[in-house]
Amino acid sequence: MRPAREFAAETLHAWGVTCRHDEVLLCVSELATNALLHGVPPGRGYRLRMLRYEGTVRVEVHDSGGGRPRVGRGDRSAEGGRGLLLVAAVADRWGIVARVPPGKAVWCEFAVGASGAAGEGEAGRAGGPPDGL
Numbered sequence: 245m246r247p248a249r250e251f252a253a254e255t256l257h258a259w260g261v262t263c264r265h266d267e268v269l270l271c272v273s274e275l276a277t278n279a280l281l282h283g284v285p286p287g288r289g290y291r292l293r294m295l296r297y298e299g300t301v302r303v304e305v306h307d308s309g310g311g312r313p314r315v316g317r318g319d320r321s322a323e324g325g326r327g328l329l330l331v332a333a334v335a336d337r338w339g340i341v342a343r344v345p346p347g348k349a350v351w352c353e354f355a356v357g358a359s360g361a362a363g364e365g366e367a368g369r370a371g372g373p374p375d376g377l
Contacts, residue, residue, distance in 0.1 A: 248276040274327040283307030323326040
């Protein structure tokens with residue numbers, strides 16, 4: 245997950261987004277981990293895509309695996325199963341979009357304000373593109 249987090253951190257820096265940095269990186273890490281563990285057949289990879297529009301940063305992780313991710317129950321005794329629970333708790337919005345078979349994209353969005361500067365990320369939800377890719 246290190247390359248995914250580094251890419252996300254460099255992208256946020258290039259965009260001048262200084263708020264919600266840690267939240268975005270946490271979600272990138274969780275979604276990339278889920279793709280590798282559950283969504284990528286042997287010999288295949290995943291795609292991390294980041295978009296910025298209208299005061300929002302959108303993270304998308306595309307994979308070619310089947311199935312539909314589910315939010316875990318947050319069982320404290322389980323070793324895993326909390327990735328989407330964390331994404332749902334931290335991101336402003338998130339969802340899953342089917343891709344042309346095989347595959348899916350799991351996405352999440354963060355309000356960062358018009359300039360992306362610190363202190364602007366809590367302004368509320370911004371509009372965005374349709375949930376389809």
